[in-house]
Amino acid sequence: MKAYHFSEMPYPYVPEEVEKSYHSARVILPSSYMDPVKLADLYERYLDDYVYADDLGLDLMLNEHHQTMTCLAPVVPITASAVVQRTKRSKICILGSPLPHRDNPVRVAEEIAVLDVMSRGRIISGFVRGVPTEIQPANTNPVLTRQRFEEAHDLILKAWTTHEPFNWEGRFWHFRYVNVWPRTYQEPHPPVWITGSTPDSVTFTADHQYTYACFLTPYEWTEMLVKTYKQRCAEMGYPEPGSDKFAYLALVYVSDTEEDAQEYGKELLWYLYRERHPQFNAPPGYLPPQVLANNILGRGVKAYRDSFEQLQEKGIVIAGTPDKVLEKVKYLHERCDIGHLLMMSHAGFMNVEKTRRSLELFAKEVYPAIKDLGVSVSPARETAAVA
Amino acid sequence: MATATATQWRTEKVALQGLTLETLEGGQGEPLLVLHDQEYLNTGWPYLDRLAEHFAVMAPSHPGFGQSTLPEQFDSIDDVVYAYLDLLREKSGVRLVGMGLGGWIAAEIAVHCSHDLKSLVLVDAVGIKTGGPTERDVADNFIMDAAAFLQASWHDPEAGAKVMKLPGPDLPEEDIITLLRNRQTTALFTWKPFMHNPKLRQRLGRITIPTLVVWGDSDGIVTPDYGRAYSGGIPGAKFSLIHNAGHYPYLEQPEAFDATVLPFLMEKK
Numbered sequence: 001m002k003a004y005h006f007s008e009m010p011y012p013y014v015p016e017e018v019e020k021s022y023h024s025a026r027v028i029l030p031s032s033y034m035d036p037v038k039l040a041d042l043y044e045r046y047l048d049d050y051v052y053a054d055d056l057g058l059d060l061m062l063n064e065h066h067q068t069m070t071c072l073a074p075v076v077p078i079t080a081s082a083v084v085q086r087t088k089r090s091k092i093c094i095l096g097s098p099l100p101h102r103d104n105p106v107r108v109a110e111e112i113a114v115l116d117v118m119s120r121g122r123i124i125s126g127f128v129r130g131v132p133t134e135i136q137p138a139n140t141n142p143v144l145t146r147q148r149f150e151e152a153h154d155l156i157l158k159a160w161t162t163h164e165p166f167n168w169e170g171r172f173w174h175f176r177y178v179n180v181w182p183r184t185y186q187e188p189h190p191p192v193w194i195t196g197s198t199p200d201s202v203t204f205t206a207d208h209q210y211t212y213a214c215f216l217t218p219y220e221w222t223e224m225l226v227k228t229y230k231q232r233c234a235e236m237g238y239p240e241p242g243s244d245k246f247a248y249l250a251l252v253y254v255s256d257t258e259e260d261a262q263e264y265g266k267e268l269l270w271y272l273y274r275e276r277h278p279q280f281n282a283p284p285g286y287l288p289p290q291v292l293a294n295n296i297l298g299r300g301v302k303a304y305r306d307s308f309e310q311l312q313e314k315g316i317v318i319a320g321t322p323d324k325v326l327e328k329v330k331y332l333h334e335r336c337d338i339g340h341l342l343m344m345s346h347a348g349f350m351n352v353e354k355t356r357r358s359l360e361l362f363a364k365e366v367y368p369a370i371k372d373l374g375v376s377v378s379p380a381r382e383t384a385a386v387a
Numbered sequence: 388m389a390t391a392t393a394t395q396w397r398t399e400k401v402a403l404q405g406l407t408l409e410t411l412e413g414g415q416g417e418p419l420l421v422l423h424d425q426e427y428l429n430t431g432w433p434y435l436d437r438l439a440e441h442f443a444v445m446a447p448s449h450p451g452f453g454q455s456t457l458p459e460q461f462d463s464i465d466d467v468v469y470a471y472l473d474l475l476r477e478k479s480g481v482r483l484v485g486m487g488l489g490g491w492i493a494a495e496i497a498v499h500c501s502h503d504l505k506s507l508v509l510v511d512a513v514g515i516k517t518g519g520p521t522e523r524d525v526a527d528n529f530i531m532d533a534a535a536f537l538q539a540s541w542h543d544p545e546a547g548a549k550v551m552k553l554p555g556p557d558l559p560e561e562d563i564i565t566l567l568r569n570r571q572t573t574a575l576f577t578w579k580p581f582m583h584n585p586k587l588r589q590r591l592g593r594i595t596i597p598t599l600v601v602w603g604d605s606d607g608i609v610t611p612d613y614g615r616a617y618s619g620g621i622p623g624a625k626f627s628l629i630h631n632a633g634h635y636p637y638l639e640q641p642e643a644f645d646a647t648v649l650p651f652l653m654e655k656k
Contacts, residue, residue: 143575144462171460279530284574289567296554296563 001243001329001339001373004093005053005359006061007346008071008271009046009079011039019069024277026068026133039072045352047082052356053345054087056363061093061342066101066137070274077111084119092119095193095213095342096126100145101138105152106178109159113184121185126193126213127153129201135283143285148172150204160189193247197221199228206232206241209378211340213247216272218314222248222336243339243374248332251311252343253319254361265319266308270348273305318343322365329370339374394439396431400454401447403473409454411446414439417505418478419652421446422471424487424511424635425573426528426536428552428562429453434637437645441653442482447474449492451572453565464514464576464584468495475503482652484508487608487634488573494587494617497594507598508648509617511606511634515588516580517616525582526608529574539607540634550638591620598624599651603632603639625651 014025014033022029050060062080065071073079076094083092092115097108116123129149135142151170155178158166165179184190193211196202205212206229214222226246233241251272253265282292294300311317318328332338343362346355394413401408411429419442423429429448438444449467451457461467471492475481482505485493490512497507513525526539533553534544541547552558554566598621602614611628618626629636629643637644 139579141462141575141578143571143578277530278532284529284567285571289564289571292567293554293560293563296556297560298556 001333001341001370001375002059002091003341003343003362003367003370004059004061004091005050006063006249006342006344007046007049007355008063008065008344009042009073010271010348011042011069011072012270012348013038014069019275022277023275024280025070025274026065027136027277027280029067029069034069042072046346047086049346049352049355049359050083051086053359053363054090056359057089057367058359058363059091059093060087061095063095064098065131066134068133070271077115080115080123081118084115084122090122091124092122093124093193093340093342094126095124095195096128098130098134098138099127099152099156100148101130101134101140102152105155105173106159106175106180108152109156109180112156112190113160113180113182116185116190117182119185121190123186123190124193124211125190126195127156128195132281132283132286133277135286136280141285142283144172145286157189157192160184196225199225202228203232205229206238207236209233209238209241209245211245211247213249213340213342215249215342216251216316217248218316219332219335222315222332222338226336226338239378242378243333243337245378246336246338247340247342248336248338249342249344250315250332251317251319251347252325252341252345252358252362253317254322254325254358254366255319256321256357256361258321258324261319261321261324262308264350264354265317267350267354268317268319268344268347269308269311270350271344272311322361325362326366326369329366330373333370333373337374341370394431394436394444396435398454401474403470405458406450406470407456408450408470408474409448411435411448412444414442414444416442417480417482418442419444419482419484420471420475422483422485422489422492423449423452424489425569426540426551426553426566427486427569427635428566432638432641434641434644437641437649438484438652441649447471449489449572451575452569457572457575462575464492464495467492467576468499471496472499475500479503480505482506482508484510484648484652485512486510486637487513488577488582490514491583491587494591494594495584497596497598498587498590501594501596504596506596506652506654507594508601508651509598510601510636510644510648511603511609511614512600512617513577513582513609514584515591515613515617515620516583516585517588517613523581524609524613527581528608529570541639542603542605542631542633543639546639547633547635551635588616588620591617592622594621594624597651597654599648600624600626601636601644601647602626602628603634603636604628604630605632606634608634 064076066074112125159180165177168175194205195213251268255261396413399410448455483493490509491514537544537547554563600618602611618624632640
């Protein structure tokens with residue numbers, strides 16, 4: 001099992017009453033509430049945390065979001081490049097590039113290829129559809145995100161694996177000479193991961209034998225998604241996937257005492273408890289009409305406002321002493337066959353000392369005992385991802 | 388609210404190329420095609436009864452709305468316009484009335500082939516760009532909740548709450564799903580550029596048939612000034628305000644709407 005340090009690089013210094021007055025931490029919250037001098041300090045600190053995690057032997061994860069105080073990394077190739085330059089060892093998982101929202105997928109292929117070569121093959125290339133609040137910043141048609149995702153994916157994979165110019169005339173993108181320099185360092189291309197939270201999102205990922213990443217889903221839901229992936233592999237006649245095909249993102253906090261873990265681990269909930277605008281969070285077409293109707297009729301599932309205790313019961317938060325965290329991570333692996341633990345180990349106002357003590361305890365007292373879990377990896381795929 | 392002479396509305400299925408349109412049909416006389424707006428349930432509203440006293444009314448649900456199918460490759464108003472051009476090939480001397488989103492479609496149809504049409508009525512239509520890049524000419528209804536939408540789209544939001552059918556727990560589930568599908572299809576066709584075709588305004592001069600542009604004087608989705616700009620682009624078009632009405636004057640002030648629109652439609656050429 002592999003473990004990854006992750007921070008969304010938040011800018012937490014916006015007064016709560018301001019955020020409440022806009023009903024949103026995203027999209028429309030004015031940047032006048034942000035001080036670039038404070039952010040410069042934050043960037044330095046977040047990058048230093050990544051270096052610290054690299055020194056401890058952990059792998060690293062980065063992401064991107066737009067127009068939000070929750071994530072000041074709107075261009076992940078830039079932050080990833082900074083991390084590449086500061087580290088020597090760790091894998092750098094970019095999870096991910098929001099494919100429907102990128103105007104030019106060839107540019108995505110180039111960005112990842114440059115990072116892969118600069119890092120001498122340390123890049124994991126995640127592709128994401130993007131959360132609903134990414135629709136407005138990119139002004140992407142919310143009804144076509146899946147179609148755009150799939151075409152962008154096909155084009156990027158072809159660009160990475162075709163080492164001569166080719167023609168692309170699809171529905172959304174048109175190029176007469178695609179010929180990406182540089183080639184990727186890893187052959188045939190960096191590992192591809194895709195995020196998802198519903199069974200219908202599993203099919204595409206399983207069909208390409210990519211790693212499927214679940215974010216903050218309760219145990220039973222994660223277990224169901226993993227089973228769905230495995231069933232799909234069986235239907236397709238693919239080999240049984242190893243736990244390297246399954247990643248899970250949790251809020252993780254390790255502390256010297258259980259009392260401290262229960263008190264300070266709560267600081268990670270800052271991320272969950274931000275204001276979510278009802279319309280920006282549900283653009284038309286992002287979810288099917290039946291799902292939206294269920295919400296109107298009171299059949300929807302309420303999320304994101306669970307208590308710290310409930311979140312721990314569901315496995316969304318993993319907090320405690322090293323022994324307790326080890327037990328919980330083992331349980332997650334055994335129940336859901338997770339091979340990659342993505343740890344949101346910083347959020348909101350959590351300070352450097354707490355973040356690093358938690359990473360240190362994890363790396364020194366938990367990681368050695370789980371490294372060998374699920375080391376059997378999936379057999380290599382027999383067919384290339386793109387014909 | 389049905390009157391004694393209420394029309395018997397028939398729901399029909401019309402097969403076009405790769406598409407089946409659900410249409411509401413009723414009344415007798417020369418053909419009148421009514422193209423509906425967004426946030427609208429295509430049913431036998433009283434204003435349609437009045438139109439059907441004088442014309443053979445056909446009120447289709449646009450592709451992807453109501454029970455009409457949505458071909459996989461459809462993703463723009465242009466696709467809808469070509470579907471209606473197919474429909475119009477079967478008819479001649481059609482009078483065309485378009486509301487809101489349907490007004491945009493009607494204007495595009497008239498730009499393509501006004502020689503096939505007898506007259507055109509645009510009601511609180513979207514579809515053109517009048518202001519500069521930082522001016523949002525059409526209000527972003529997609530970020531409004533029901534209360535905000537009624538506030539923007541009705542002169543009397545309380546009356547709107549009673550008359551209008553918006554997705555909410557009081558409606559039957561099938562109507563909720565229809566309205567949400569309508570909204571999704573609206574987004575599919577109008578997301579970017581938002582609610583307009585950048586080239587339509589300069590093309591309005593191609594419309595050569597008698598045209599009436601009708602506007603609710605309290606419309607907060609597209610203002611009367613936007614309507615005047617629309618009307619000003621169409622040679623010889625008349626512009627008429629309906630008082631105490633918002634974006635849906637045919638639902639909010641049906642008598643005033645009839646009194647404005649019917650004489651125009653019944654004028655001899």
